[in-house]
Amino acid sequence: MVKELLQVVCFLLCTGMTYAQVGISVKQPKADLDVDGEVRLRAINTTLPSTKVVVANENGDLGYIPKGADNYEAKDIFYKMIDPEVVNAGGSNAGYSRLGLDITVEVEPFTEVAIAIEYNIPVTMWRSAPSYAGITLMKTNNANNRREELDEGSRKYTSFETRTTFDGYYIASMPVTGKATDIVVNKTANTMSFTYSTLPYIEGGAGIVYFGDFTDGRENFGTGILLVQVYEKKIK
Incomplete structure (x- = not known):
């Protein structure tokens, strides 16, 4: 009888231990495995053929996000501001002069x-005449050295037409924005x-054209920026 009772007690203890929550450096674990520390x-x-990536939040909770053959992962972000020295393209056509906003991406x-x-x-x-001005995005x-627009x-x-500023300048200014997506394999x-x-792009007899802020500081037109974000996935 005593032997049978001991067997029952051992069984209950083992069952409780099997299904109990385990803590490492934690007195009262709140999960099946609760670790307080690094x-x-x-x-x-080993490389596993998994379609999930394990992630953790600031509380240490683990979860996963899907990862398949068609999922991109963020790789790099590049950011560049135009040179503080204002670029004056001038003339009737600026051609393909440089603004200093160039970002190189390696694949x-x-x-x-x-x-x-x-x-x-x-x-x-x-002091412009009727004309066009803007930005050409080039790759x-x-x-x-082959390039394409x-x-x-x-x-x-x-x-x-241009307007007159408080100090007599004749100007017309516009923030030119553009976006594009390029896929490279x-x-x-x-x-x-x-x-x-x-x-810089100038067409139709524009006078002096500034790309970026104004030189003498009496007007504030803002600073030019270029932002490039790269997302990557492996291919077989």
Whole structure:
């Protein structure tokens, strides 16, 4: 009888231990495994064919987000401001002169990247005639210096007349903004490199055109910026 009673007690204890919550450095665990402190995993070299990524919030709660073949992951964010020295394109056509807003993106072997480009640049005509001015968004392949315009991101505006400022200046100013998305697939074993640039565009006999802020500081038109966000996924 005593033997049978001991067996029942042991069974109950083992059952309780099996289903109890376990705490490490925690007196009253609130989960099946509750760890108060740092966790370090060593020598994990196995690649698993999983479609989920484990994440944790600020409270230490673990969860997962889906990860499939079609999911991009954020890789880099590049941000650049126009040189404080105002760029004066001048003349009837600025051509493809530089504004200094160039950002280079590298695409690693066997990856596909989605590149989101966005810019905001003040474009100011001083004593201008009816004309167009704006920004041409350009992409350059650094392997062969071949470049192409990203049409969806190029923008311009029309100036029919200028206004007089409080100190007698004749100006027309507009923040020119544009966005574009570029998808690059690198199926080779070599790293690819591309440069995205905002280039000044002037058409139709504009006088002096400023890209960025004004030189003498009596007017504040804002600062030009270029933002590039890169998202990446591996391909086979």
